Amino acid sequence: MALINDPLSVAIDGASSLIKDAIDRIWPSPTDDAAAKVAILKANTDSIIAQLDAQNRAANAEAASPDPWTSRARPSFLYVMYALILASVPMGFLSAIHPEMAKDVAAGMQAWLAAVPTDLWQVFGLCFSVYGVSRTVEKVKGVAK
Numbered sequence: 001m002a003l004i005n006d007p008l009s010v011a012i013d014g015a016s017s018l019i020k021d022a023i024d025r026i027w028p029s030p031t032d033d034a035a036a037k038v039a040i041l042k043a044n045t046d047s048i049i050a051q052l053d054a055q056n057r058a059a060n061a062e063a064a065s066p067d068p069w070t071s072r073a074r075p076s077f078l079y080v081m082y083a084l085i086l087a088s089v090p091m092g093f094l095s096a097i098h099p100e101m102a103k104d105v106a107a108g109m110q111a112w113l114a115a116v117p118t119d120l121w122q123v124f125g126l127c128f129s130v131y132g133v134s135r136t137v138e139k140v141k142g143v144a145k
Contacts, residue, residue, distance in 0.1 A: 008051065016044050059130060077128070 023036040095102035 009048070012044060012047050016040055055130070056134065059134060 019040055020037065023033060023040070091102055091105065094105070
């Protein structure tokens with residue numbers, strides 16, 4: 001099963017299925033069949049690990065970049081999210097004082113966010129999840145502050 005739905009993972013899964021079917025026909029012996037299937041599973045696991053390692057190296061290289069636009073992109077996004085969360089406090093007061101104006105502001109923000117393509121939200125979610133996991137691993141290993 002592909003962890004990541006990209007052409008390389010799909011191709012690896014397809015090739016694995018073909019090889020497994022061929023092995024089932026060539027080696028009817030349960031011992032030989034099991035050994036061959038273990039070899040295929042190991043090859044699949046190794047290829048997935050190599051792919052994830054390459055993605056991780058790219059993310060680490062990006063984070064280590066001296067370019068402030070590259071290395072500070074993730075923290076900057078957190079600041080934007082914090083600002084949006086903090087904006088909920090005055091919006092609460094605005095809602096109490098001028099409910100119609102608060103509804104108009106909320107509807108405008110909702111329409112603006114809905115205009116962002118779904119694919120972009122998915123890429124953002126994936127990237128931010130990978131970043132969060134990477135930071136957690138760094139902290140557990142004692143590499144990060």
